[in-house]
Amino acid sequence: MDAMSFEVGIIGGGIVGMATAMALTQRGCRSLVVLEKEDRLAAHQTGNNSGVIHSGLYYKPGSLKARNCVDGREAMYRFCEEHCIAHERCGKVVVATSESEVPALDELERRGAANGLWGIRRLDAREFRDHEPHAAGIAALLVPETGIVDFVQVVEVMSRLVQEAGGEVRLNSRVLSCKTRGPNLTLTTSAGDFTCRNLINCAGLQCDRVANLCGVDPGLQIVPFRGEYYQLAAERQSLVRNLIYPVPDPRFPFLGVHFTRMIHGGVEAGPNAVLSFKREGYSRFSFSVRDALRFAGYGGFWRMAAKYGQTGVSEFRRSLSKRAFVTALQKLIPELDAGDLQRGGAGVRAQAVLPDGSLADDFRIVESDRMIHVLNAPSPAATASISIGRTIADMAVRTFGLRE
Numbered sequence: 001m002d003a004m005s006f007e008v009g010i011i012g013g014g015i016v017g018m019a020t021a022m023a024l025t026q027r028g029c030r031s032l033v034v035l036e037k038e039d040r041l042a043a044h045q046t047g048n049n050s051g052v053i054h055s056g057l058y059y060k061p062g063s064l065k066a067r068n069c070v071d072g073r074e075a076m077y078r079f080c081e082e083h084c085i086a087h088e089r090c091g092k093v094v095v096a097t098s099e100s101e102v103p104a105l106d107e108l109e110r111r112g113a114a115n116g117l118w119g120i121r122r123l124d125a126r127e128f129r130d131h132e133p134h135a136a137g138i139a140a141l142l143v144p145e146t147g148i149v150d151f152v153q154v155v156e157v158m159s160r161l162v163q164e165a166g167g168e169v170r171l172n173s174r175v176l177s178c179k180t181r182g183p184n185l186t187l188t189t190s191a192g193d194f195t196c197r198n199l200i201n202c203a204g205l206q207c208d209r210v211a212n213l214c215g216v217d218p219g220l221q222i223v224p225f226r227g228e229y230y231q232l233a234a235e236r237q238s239l240v241r242n243l244i245y246p247v248p249d250p251r252f253p254f255l256g257v258h259f260t261r262m263i264h265g266g267v268e269a270g271p272n273a274v275l276s277f278k279r280e281g282y283s284r285f286s287f288s289v290r291d292a293l294r295f296a297g298y299g300g301f302w303r304m305a306a307k308y309g310q311t312g313v314s315e316f317r318r319s320l321s322k323r324a325f326v327t328a329l330q331k332l333i334p335e336l337d338a339g340d341l342q343r344g345g346a347g348v349r350a351q352a353v354l355p356d357g358s359l360a361d362d363f364r365i366v367e368s369d370r371m372i373h374v375l376n377a378p379s380p381a382a383t384a385s386i387s388i389g390r391t392i393a394d395m396a397v398r399t400f401g402l403r404e
Helices: 015-026 064-082 099-114 125-131 151-164 204-213 234-239 289-296 299-320 322-330 381-400
Strands: 005-011 032-035 092-096 121-124 139-143 147-149 168-170 175-181 184-189 192-201 221-232 243-246 258-261 267-270 341-353 364-368 371-376
Touching: 005 015, 005 184, 005 381, 015 032, 015 151, 015 381, 032 151, 032 192, 064 147, 064 151, 064 381, 092 099, 092 125, 099 139, 121 125, 125 139, 147 151, 151 168, 175 204, 192 204, 192 381, 204 221, 204 341, 204 371, 221 234, 221 289, 221 299, 221 322, 267 341, 299 322, 299 341, 322 341, 341 371, 364 381, 371 381
Parallel strands: 005 032, 005 192, 032 168, 092 243, 192 371
Antiparallel strands: 092 139, 121 139, 175 184, 184 192, 221 267, 221 341, 243 258, 258 267, 364 371
């Protein structure tokens, strides 16, 4: 094959795409290219999250999220240790602030045990305050498996390993079209044409569009939700020792506003979950006519809005009003006030919405002729990425007939 022709093309240079490339090279595939449309790797979901290594506490036992998160978590810790990536298995507490939340806390404890989190422990109010003296709650779960890391650094190491193994990583290579020509697929990109025999779509926020470019009906649409963060002022960071989470609303895949100590210092508070009018819009004022018209013309979006409209209004209120955001945070740390917080960054979650308006809760990976499409891989995908990459590589060996 010539320099622009490969056995496998991978679209997307986030952590799932790069973990998949790494897994394939570990299985002996050297003829592969990762195509990333930005001028750097991990530019979107991977590089704009809270850096939490999730335990696997929340997910339905037996689901792809549960299996891959638990396996991927330990693989991530090993990977970071092996490659000297800054990380910490610091643990977190999930806090019930009222009696009405205790049954949901009980369910989380059951799920955690079913998912193999044998380190979790129930804390009464006194024990909880020993762990987080400034937090409020009547009961909590201690989850020692949770940790923190810099996922951008993880992706950079993965990229280096892929290239050392003979794979290629091409930046500034936005895929514009995909055409079948005999036994090959021709990908026209902003950096020229690439030919590949097989294709893996790990495009995250653009994954449904990439599937459409490839002639595949994804059966869903990505609706972007922006998560906005505040940062604690330096003199108030002592209010948080590690990670403090609320009991989440089981109707939604979002975990609620929480406090996260960061691996390179500082404490983040958030995120909320507001509809973004641009798929890669990290500002409250970001707007794309194309993106807004796309979900406005999707029946599944309006069915979702009818189901969850009231919750959406509450999230917008927190976006627009610092006072409302602080009020939500004060349920966990009552002594916090508005002066303790300053606006931080934001991330955008690629949430897959089905035609009936339901939110796809589990990972969704679809095979088609010579293609694999990752169509729903939000959190905990970064945590689970090494396991997801291995799963996709196994699918590729089977589907594409790659020789290990």
